[in-house]
Amino acid sequence: MKFTRMLTTKLTSFWLMSLAAIAFVFLLSAMMSFVQLTYKFQQQKVAELETMLVDQYQHQPDWDLEAWLPPMLLAYNAVDFRLTLKDEVIFAYEGNLTTQNAMVYDHVLEPKSGLRMQLTLTQPFEHYTFSxxxxxxxxxxxxxxxxxxxxxxxxxxxxxxxxxxxxxxxxxxxxxxxxxxxxxxxxxxxxxxxxxxxxxxxxxxxxxxxxxxxDKFIRSNTFLDAETRIGNRLFLNNRLDALSHNQAMLAHGVIYLLEMDDLDLLQQSQGEAVTKELLNSTVNAISQLLQTQANSIFARRSHNQFAIVVPQISLIEADQFASKLLKICLSQPLPEVDNSDNFFHLGCAYFTAGDNAAQLIEEADMALRAAQLQGNSNWFMYDKGAIDEEFAKGSVRWRSFLENALVQRRFFPFSQPIIDSDGNEHHKEIFTRARDNQGALIRATLFIPMANKCGLMPQVERQIIERVLLLLSNELAGGVSNTQTNKKPASQIYSINLSLDSLMSRAFTQWLKTTLLEYRHLTTRLIFEVSEDIVIQHQEKLQPKLDMIRKMGARLCVDHVGQQVVGTYYIRECHFDLIKLHRSIVRHIHLRPENQLFIRSLIGGLYRTEVQVCAEGVEVFEEWQTLQILGVGAAQGMYFSEPIEAK
Structure with missing residues (x-):
């Protein structure tokens, strides 16, 4: 734009100078014409006087010049006049005008007789005044x-x-x-x-x-059930893989299998329309109930069986949730069929960290068969014995633990590098860990659900952000010192996760804005991550908060992409700089062509944008190799490094 503006100024200046030059030439020509015309007019008057004198001399030898010549010379503004005949002065006139640049006309009127005239006049325009x-x-x-x-x-x-x-x-x-x-x-x-x-x-x-x-249509046909528009069996397997590592569950939770026993008979007797209406009403009611459970999974395993996975839930809450599920199913308007009281059965299997993921479906299926054997619509929980004491803490004990940890600043950042396709470190993601009174580390999968229930996540994330900023300040100071010793200064970049509670908290966002202004020299080295499901459900409310973070100089990242089947246009609308694929998509990507299709579709939808695509949960070389072939630019996971404490 500077070149265009400069060119505009030059063209305008040239045009004005051209007009000024034309006007100057026009005025100069007019002035020259005026001067030439006045001189020519004066010469004509002198010629007329000469003609009169010659005529008087030839036809009236006894001319009386004193009678008519002085008034004419006075009208001519003559300075002086002299008429001679053979060097004899016949008539002389002296006017009362003086001039420095006089016009002198010395002409011989009659060469034979020697009649000569000398006339001195003022400049033709000397006494001219404008009216x-x-x-x-x-x-x-x-x-x-x-x-x-x-x-x-x-x-x-x-x-x-x-x-x-x-x-x-x-x-x-x-x-x-x-x-x-x-x-x-x-x-x-x-x-x-x-x-x-x-x-x-x-x-x-x-x-x-x-x-x-x-793109959403492609992903929908890959991971969604065509009839109910919830996850299909493939979607369920991917999500269960994401919740486990080497077939060992990463956290505690519960899996439910809901079966409609006589759905086929209902379809034969009442028709497809009635069956579809029952399925849609039941699925919608269960989906509304699952909105209160973060990271829950709802999928259709077969024609009449559904699977529900709810992580981060205690055994008591799992029992209560099973009762709610069955109550919702029984509240649906069931057509009059045989055994209508024995239509819905629910099997539950509670799992803890380290449980084998492959056995969960089997245990849930055993619980489902036990519920069917009891008769009537009911639910049954698979009994695995005592539950780890770590998961049995009540809400009061968790609140006390979290508040003490906040006061004593016992939340610590752990970092895991994100490696780009060239093998260089792109940035590090910050994970939160807590220490109990004995110094033992407590996983985020344990205390974050309780922190969300207690409303303490803004305080936890605020403490983590403060620690990361202090870490960056120390690294910057070390970089200045290294510069003095001819060493390259540090340029580490960290990404920090933000929860919905923090972003919706006015006090937290105001504190974050003030802090980013105070540390504006460090904001370019910060990336804030937000989960995809949060952005999708609360995009209008989160848009101003995300814009504020971006205007402060920090970058934005959306993680857990692919956990839900949604469109990707929100990435452009919210101006995200990075996206991170959910581990359920990355898990065994080299063996799953449908997941590869998902990634190709996603990257194709981001064509001609500057959005970088990263992957979470890479564990083996084959996964990383396949991701690079598909166009994923960076990745993180156990294949590269485990999270280590950031110091």
Missing amino acids: WYEILILLVGVLAVAALVRFGYLWFSQQLDGIEELALRSRLILQGKHEQALATPGNGKPRLINRALTKLLEELQDAQKERGRF
């Missing part, structure tokens, strides 16, 4: 010329401004800022080009939305 009428005409002319020049300058500038607006929109398009270019159509000229750009940008926006819908 008010002439001055008015001249002033009107000058003002008219100035007005026309001003009008031409404004018109020319307006036309060039229109070209600059077109150049600005073109620059935004080349930078990939299509939404901003579409939002500022302006008054670019030529208007035909401006309208063409607007139409093309609108069609491009529609094409991007259509591409997003198409």
Whole structure:
């Protein structure tokens, strides 16, 4: 834009100088014409006087010059006049005018007789004065010329401004800022080009939305059940793999198997419409109940069987939730069929960290068969004996532990590197760990659900952000010291996870804004991560908070991408810089072509954007190799490094 503006200034200056030169030449020509005309008029008067003198001399030898010549010389503004005949002065005249630049006319009137005239006149324009009428005409002319020049300058500038607006929109398009270019159509000229750009940008926006819908359609047909629009069996297997490591569950929770025993008979007797209505009403009711459970899984395993996985839940809460599920199922309007009281059965299997993931479905299936043997619609919990004391802490004990940990600042950041395709470290993700009174580490999967229930997550994340900023400050100070010793300064980048409670807390966001302003020299080395399901459900409320973080200089990342089957257009709307694929998509990616299709579709939908795609949970070389082939630029996981305490 600087070059365009400079060119505009030069063109305008050249145009004005051209007009000024034309006006100057015009005025100079008019002045020269005026001077030449006055001299010629004076010469004509002198010639007329000579003619009169010659005529008087030839026809009236006794001419009386004193009678008529002085008044004429006075009218001519003569300075002096001398008429001689053979060196004899016949008539002399001295006027009362004086001049320095006189016009002298010395002409021989009659060569034979020697009649000679010497006439001295003033300059023809020396005694000329402008009248008010002439001055008015001249002033009107000058003002008219100035007005026309001003009008031409404004018109020319307006036309060039229109070209600059077109150049600005073109620059935004080349930078990939299509939404901003579409939002500022302006008054670019030529208007035909401006309208063409607007139409093309609108069609491009529609094409991007259509591409997003198409990508969602591909993923839907891969991971969603076509009839109920919830996860299918493949989706369930991926999510269970993500909740486990080497077939060992990473946290505690419960898995439910819900079966509608006589669904086939209902479909034969009542028709598909009634069956579909029952399925949709039951699925919608269960989905609403699962909204209160974070990271829950709901999938259809077969025609009449559904699986529900709820992590981070205690055994008592699992029993209560089973009762709620069965109550919801029984509240559905069931058509009159045989054994309508024995239609819904629910089998439950509670698991803890380290339990074998492959046995969970078997245990839940055994519990389901036990519920069916009891008769009538009911639920049954598979009994595995005592539960680890670590999971039996009540809400009161957890609140006391978390509050003491906050006061004593016993929350510590652990970091795990994210490696790019060149083998270099892109940044480090911060994980939170807590220490109890004995110094033992407590996993985030244990205390974060309780912190969310107790409303303490903003305080926990605030403490972690403070520790990370202190860590960056120390690294920066060390970098300055290294610079003095000719060593490369540190340039570490950290990503920090933000929860929904923190982002929705006005006090936390105000504190975060103040802190980022205070540490604005460090904000470019911070990345804030938000879970995809949070963004999808609360995009309108979170948009101002995310924009504030981005304007402060930090970058934005959305993680757990692929955990749900949703469109990806929110990535553009929220201006995310990075996305992280959920571990359920990455797990055994080299053996799952459907997951590869998902990643290809996702990366294709982000074409011509600067969004970087990363992967979580990479554990083996084959997974990382396949991800690189698919176009994923960075990854993290046990294959590269375990989380270590950031110091």
